Amino acid sequence: MGLIRSKRNSYEHHKTTFHVSGGARRGGPHSRSRRQGTAQGDRVDGRHGIPGAGYQDSHFVEPKPSFIAKVHGADLLISVGLQLEIGWLPPLITQSRNPRVQPGAPGYLEGSQFAEILEKPAGGVSRSMGDIHPLGNPHFWLDPNNGRAVAQGIANKLSEVRPEDAAYFAQRYKDFAARLAVAEKGWDQKMAPFRGRKVVTFHQSWPNFAKRFGIEVAGYVEPKPGIPPTPSHTLALIGQMKSQNIRVIWVEPYFDTKVPNSIANSVGGEAIVLLPSVGGVPEVTDYFKLFDYDVKLAAGAFERMEKHGT
Numbered sequence: 001m002g003l004i005r006s007k008r009n010s011y012e013h014h015k016t017t018f019h020v021s022g023g024a025r026r027g028g029p030h031s032r033s034r035r036q037g038t039a040q041g042d043r044v045d046g047r048h049g050i051p052g053a054g055y056q057d058s059h060f061v062e063p064k065p066s067f068i069a070k071v072h073g074a075d076l077l078i079s080v081g082l083q084l085e086i087g088w089l090p091p092l093i094t095q096s097r098n099p100r101v102q103p104g105a106p107g108y109l110e111g112s113q114f115a116e117i118l119e120k121p122a123g124g125v126s127r128s129m130g131d132i133h134p135l136g137n138p139h140f141w142l143d144p145n146n147g148r149a150v151a152q153g154i155a156n157k158l159s160e161v162r163p164e165d166a167a168y169f170a171q172r173y174k175d176f177a178a179r180l181a182v183a184e185k186g187w188d189q190k191m192a193p194f195r196g197r198k199v200v201t202f203h204q205s206w207p208n209f210a211k212r213f214g215i216e217v218a219g220y221v222e223p224k225p226g227i228p229p230t231p232s233h234t235l236a237l238i239g240q241m242k243s244q245n246i247r248v249i250w251v252e253p254y255f256d257t258k259v260p261n262s263i264a265n266s267v268g269g270e271a272i273v274l275l276p277s278v279g280g281v282p283e284v285t286d287y288f289k290l291f292d293y294d295v296k297l298a299a300g301a302f303e304r305m306e307k308h309g310t
């Protein structure tokens with residue numbers, strides 16, 4: 001998620017401040033926008049971003065008092081949506097007392113509306129059941145198609161906020177989409193040999209990523225999204241992995257690797273830490289590097305399993 005601020009004097013200088021905030025934002029397509037200038041480029045200032053990084057769980061960002069001031073000054077706030085940030089963002093918006101970015105106002109934008117959303121629940125789901133994905137899976141930016149769609153949505157919104165720069169934002173989006181088209185060919189090629197493989201993941205962060213590359217997520221280390229592993233669930237999972245010959249576990253960087261490592265040992269496999277977001281490691285500074293990193297690791301693990309006779 002992110003924020004865009006254009007102070008009056010910034011407007012005069014044709015510059016809008018773009019804030020990206022929390023773990024979610026670094027993970028979100030917005031980080032790509034910010035780093036790569038998808039839509040904003042040099043007419044949007046990202047210096048006032050709300051701290052946070054991809055090594056943090058975007059469900060549970062710890063809001064700092066300084067965030068309120070940043071939201072207070074924003075002209076546009078971009079959230080991931082689907083309640084990903086429900087634990088920390090709504091109070092921040094309320095406390096900012098900034099009418100421009102309240103939900104429903106023109107300066108509030110949820111990226112999820114532009115994306116293909118997976119795992120939409122059929123019936124009613126309660127968060128008290130431990131489901132922190134009550135409206136469908138909010139980790140949608142891990143498919144470049146969704147990144148592209150959200151980037152376009154952001155570019156359009158920026159043009160609304162700054163109509164005089166509409167052509168500029170449209171051009172920035174076009175550049176981004178062109179670079180993405182080239183990059184994703186490489187990612188698809190690297191993952192192509194592993195289509196149809198099954199993996200287990202810690203949290204349900206990867207349905208879009210998996211779908212994109214033809215990987216099947218067969219189980220989770222968490223019994224339910226947001227619920228820590230339990231011995232009985234872990235035991236059942238090991239049984240399932242053995243029977244289905246699943247030996248790779250994808251783990252998000254903010255979870256303890258003890259349980260996934262021990263599961264991997266039990267099945268003769270490997271737990272690897274993939275990044276759900278930009279900033280998860282220092283060298284992953286934009287949306288493109290995020291996929292470069294994850295694709296390389298994921299393909300590498302499948303290759304090693306193959307050598308060991310999967």
Ligand SMILES: [Zn+2]
Binds near residue numbers: 204205225
């Ligand atoms: Zn989640």
